[in-house]
Amino acid sequence: MPTDPRVTAAFRAMKVLGIKEVKVKPVLKKLLKLYERNWELIEAENYRVLADAIFDEEDSKVEEQKKRCNNADQEEENLVHHQPERPLKRLRLRHQEVQVSPTHNTSNTMLGDVAGIVLKRPKLEEDELPETSAQQQSQKMTEMLEFRAEPYPISPQHATRNKGKQLVLSKPLAPGERSDPVSPVAVQGKRYVSERVSNALCLKEPMTHPVAVVLPKPKVFDCHGLIIPKDEPFTDDMFDGDMPHYGVPIAMIHPDPLSKGELPVEKDEIGKKVGEDTSSQYIETESRANGPVALSSERRTNGEFAPSLQESSSELAVSTLGEVKLSLSCNSAVGRPDFHMPNLDDVIKLTEEKCLHSYKIIDPNFSVPKLLRHMCESFLELGTDSTDKSQDGSTNVIPTLSGLDDHVQGSKRTSFDDCVVSDQEKKSEDPECTKMCGLVVVPQCEPVPDDSRSFNDINDVTRGEERVRISWVNELNSEFPDPFRYIPHSLVFKNANLSFSLSKIGDENCCATCNGDCISGSVPCCCTRMTGSEFVYSSAGILKESFLDECISMTRHPPCLIYCKECPLERVKNDDCLEPCKGHLKRKFIKECWSKCGCSKQCGNRVVQRGITCNLQVYFTSEEKGWGLRTLEDLPKGTFVCEYVGEILTSMELYERTVKTAKSRKCSYPVILDADWSSKGSLMNGEALCLDASHYGNVARFINHRCLDANLIEIPVEVEIPDHHYYHLAFFTTRKVKAMEELTWDYGIDFNDIDQPIKPFQCQCGSRFCRNMKRSNRSRYMLRSS
Numbered sequence: 186m187p188t189d190p191r192v193t194a195a196f197r198a199m200k201v202l203g204i205k206e207v208k209v210k211p212v213l214k215k216l217l218k219l220y221e222r223n224w225e226l227i228e229a230e231n232y233r234v235l236a237d238a239i240f241d242e243e244d245s246k247v248e249e250q251k252k253r254c255n256n257a258d259q260e261e262e263n264l265v266h267h268q269p270e271r272p273l274k275r276l277r278l279r280h281q282e283v284q285v286s287p288t289h290n291t292s293n294t295m296l297g298d299v300a301g302i303v304l305k306r307p308k309l310e311e312d313e314l315p316e317t318s319a320q321q322q323s324q325k326m327t328e329m330l331e332f333r334a335e336p337y338p339i340s341p342q343h344a345t346r347n348k349g350k351q352l353v354l355s356k357p358l359a360p361g362e363r364s365d366p367v368s369p370v371a372v373q374g375k376r377y378v379s380e381r382v383s384n385a386l387c388l389k390e391p392m393t394h395p396v397a398v399v400l401p402k403p404k405v406f407d408c409h410g411l412i413i414p415k416d417e418p419f420t421d422d423m424f425d426g427d428m429p430h431y432g433v434p435i436a437m438i439h440p441d442p443l444s445k446g447e448l449p450v451e452k453d454e455i456g457k458k459v460g461e462d463t464s465s466q467y468i469e470t471e472s473r474a475n476g477p478v479a480l481s482s483e484r485r486t487n488g489e490f491a492p493s494l495q496e497s498s499s500e501l502a503v504s505t506l507g508e509v510k511l512s513l514s515c516n517s518a519v520g521r522p523d524f525h526m527p528n529l530d531d532v533i534k535l536t537e538e539k540c541l542h543s544y545k546i547i548d549p550n551f552s553v554p555k556l557l558r559h560m561c562e563s564f565l566e567l568g569t570d571s572t573d574k575s576q577d578g579s580t581n582v583i584p585t586l587s588g589l590d591d592h593v594q595g596s597k598r599t600s601f602d603d604c605v606v607s608d609q610e611k612k613s614e615d616p617e618c619t620k621m622c623g624l625v626v627v628p629q630c631e632p633v634p635d636d637s638r639s640f641n642d643i644n645d646v647t648r649g650e651e652r653v654r655i656s657w658v659n660e661l662n663s664e665f666p667d668p669f670r671y672i673p674h675s676l677v678f679k680n681a682n683l684s685f686s687l688s689k690i691g692d693e694n695c696c697a698t699c700n701g702d703c704i705s706g707s708v709p710c711c712c713t714r715m716t717g718s719e720f721v722y723s724s725a726g727i728l729k730e731s732f733l734d735e736c737i738s739m740t741r742h743p744p745c746l747i748y749c750k751e752c753p754l755e756r757v758k759n760d761d762c763l764e765p766c767k768g769h770l771k772r773k774f775i776k777e778c779w780s781k782c783g784c785s786k787q788c789g790n791r792v793v794q795r796g797i798t799c800n801l802q803v804y805f806t807s808e809e810k811g812w813g814l815r816t817l818e819d820l821p822k823g824t825f826v827c828e829y830v831g832e833i834l835t836s837m838e839l840y841e842r843t844v845k846t847a848k849s850r851k852c853s854y855p856v857i858l859d860a861d862w863s864s865k866g867s868l869m870n871g872e873a874l875c876l877d878a879s880h881y882g883n884v885a886r887f888i889n890h891r892c893l894d895a896n897l898i899e900i901p902v903e904v905e906i907p908d909h910h911y912y913h914l915a916f917f918t919t920r921k922v923k924a925m926e927e928l929t930w931d932y933g934i935d936f937n938d939i940d941q942p943i944k945p946f947q948c949q950c951g952s953r954f955c956r957n958m959k960r961s962n963r964s965r966y967m968l969r970s971s
């Protein structure tokens with residue numbers, strides 16, 4: 186037994202990794218010599234250098250052995266099928282050097298074959314170890330940890346296929362083509378990660394990645410240079426490293442490669458992005474024509490494997506504003522055929538247990554979702570030119586919008602760990618729950634009036650936040666739309682006590698035992714419980730006519746208004762004399778499958794949550810309504826157009842905000858979420874939740890009002906929360922809408938009700954049913970309540 190406690194500690198740390206003392210001893214000796222007994226370097230990151238050195242030692246032995254056995258005829262075969270047996274079935278850290286070679290190196294198929302790169306690994310023989318200073322070594326560690334995903338790692342002209350299976354270079358990379366010649370480790374890391382990223386993307390969108398090919402075996406996404414040797418079975422100990430590794434690829438999907446100019450962008454005649462880079466966008470584009478689950482094999486053209494792919498994927502983490510998503514996907518055609526999508530809660534729980542066990546983490550705040558979110562944020566940080574790092578390490582991750590920056594940056598910052606640094610706001614939120622569901626707290630932000638810079642990208646008001654571009658035009662004058670910040674999902678403002686938690690979704694509120702596409706099943710799943718055990722969407726993702734007509738008739742001939750004794754909406758006005766309740770319209774809900782359901786993300790019962798797919802345009806109307814929204818393509822009756830997105834506020838917060846800003850605003854953008862008012866008893870202080878799109882919103886904020894016969898209807902949609910104080914408000918077409926027609930919805934506004942903080946506008950809807958100046962029995966103190 187060694188007497189030196191540091192040696193003992195090193196042995197113990199390696200033992201946890203399953204490495205015996207006999208293997209540790211010689212390597213440790215060499216390292217101590219190499220680092221001139223600088224224990225700190227060796228002990229850093231839980232003896233990472235030591236573990237790495239041991240793995241490399243083992244690896245070099247295997248490679249030596251393999252070299253001896255190899256014969257030239259088997260070379261190519263070995264590239265694809267025969268990976269060297271690794272003595273330690275573990276993740277390994279690599280400190281390898283990369284050399285460019287015009288030939289394949291059969292001994293290194295894992296890393297090298299992809300780009301014809303030979304990876305030469307220094308053995309840990311004393312004389313071969315580079316004479317590096319401690320500083321250089323730590324620099325090397327930093328480089329090794331560098332993680333950058335490049336959607337286009339290899340230029341297309343270099344790419345060919347190796348027997349149609351593996352990507353190789355038709356000509357070797359010239360030294361000048363290496364992205365970082367002075368940092369071989371980083372180069373290697375990039376190449377390796379890139380390969381995986383392109384593969385992950387390729388599986389989803391091969392059309393747009395002519396270079397990327399599907400490799401014949403499932404690959405594991407490489408993070409921080411950690412890899413799992415090929416052909417290894419899926420074992421429990423595959424959780425070493427900074428994040429869990431599974432026997433399935435982890436897809437990192439860049440939110441907007443197009444805007445960064447990384448991929449060529451083509452536009453079709455109506456402005457839709459061609460060559461979009463995310464799977465769901467592709468699927469959604471297909472869905473209207475072929476149904477949401479039609480993973481068109483024709484469009485998955487160039488991969489021989491494409492037609493047989495059965496992918497299941499599940500979103501695991503998202504960055505604070507949802508720009509970067511981390512999802513797990515399993516290609517069951519090339520992976521385990523018996524694979525079924527596990528419950529994400531369980532995956533996270535198990536991962537957490539394994540991490541805690543493996544790394545002896547003592548920080549009580551450690552959580553896997555947080556770790557994964559950090560990864561998304563890092564991905565975004567490194568993938569963009571963001572240099573906006575504050576000194577305390579927190580980063581303002583709210584996308585920069587000219588005109589809003591000064592206010593936001595000057596007031597509050599969003600950090601990686603916490604959505605908002607304000608204590609009060611921290612208390613009111615459960616960051617784990619809310620962020621898992623894409624909800625974050627945002628600081629109140631007043632856009633600077635007349636800031637035309639906000640809209641200088643006339644091709645896309647969404648600034649890349651949606652899967653389709655939405656252009657804006659003003660053919661009438663030189664006005665710009667009012668500044669606001671585009672968000673694709675609603676955000677909690679402050680007090681809206683929304684706690685999203687998977688654990689709150691009971692078995693009756695999800696179809697945990699389903700898989701694949703629920704609507705193609707023989708029996709409707711339990712997510713149809715609110716719609717009479719029938720799916721409301723057709724296989725083409727269109728709302729079924731019977732359901733739609735029922736919703737329309739409930740809106741147009743209000744049969745069922747619920748009146749409360751003391752209406753909270755009246756109470757917030759703080760009047761001495763409480764006005765009687767004006768009534769709350771009861772509505773039919775749609776319930777979509779969600780993360781806790783067993784079905785896939787492409788399930789046909791997930792339409793609204795997949796976002797906008799129509800070709801829309803914001804334009805300046807000629808009827809004194811200001812800006813409006815129109816469609817650039819014909820839309821069949823029942824098409825989902827968009828949902829109403831904004832800040833989620835309580836009715837009190839909204840009232841206060843509205844009173845303060847009513848005079849200065851010519852347009853108003855709030856709605857009340859009171860579609861299921863009768864079940865609101867549980868809501869805190871009897872308050873309703875509202876959406877306000879004044880400062881943060883999506884394209885729905887441009888939809889103008891039309892009395893009664895509007896071509897859109899808003900329908901409440903339950904996605905994440907089973908009780909209906911919060912829901913999505915989705916717009917569907919009430920009839921066939923022709924290209925270039927304005928899209929409108931009936932705000933349900935009472936034009937004669939002057940007892941409101943926001944005075945009703947002079948309606949210019951042009952409908953023959955226009956209610957302007959006529960009394961309505963449905964009145965709200967703001968826009969429509971839904």
Ligand SMILES: C[S@@+](CC[C@H](N)C(=O)[O-])C[C@H]1O[C@@H](n2cnc3c(N)ncnc32)[C@H](O)[C@@H]1O
Pocket residue numbers: 809810811812813851852853854885886887888889890891946947948949950
């Ligand atoms: C949700 S915004 C719609 C977008 C708005 N037109 C704009 O320019 O940003 C609602 C505001 O649009 C205007 N508006 C909507 N429908 C209208 C109509 N039928 N007639 C006149 N103004 C209308 C009103 O000023 C209203 O407060």
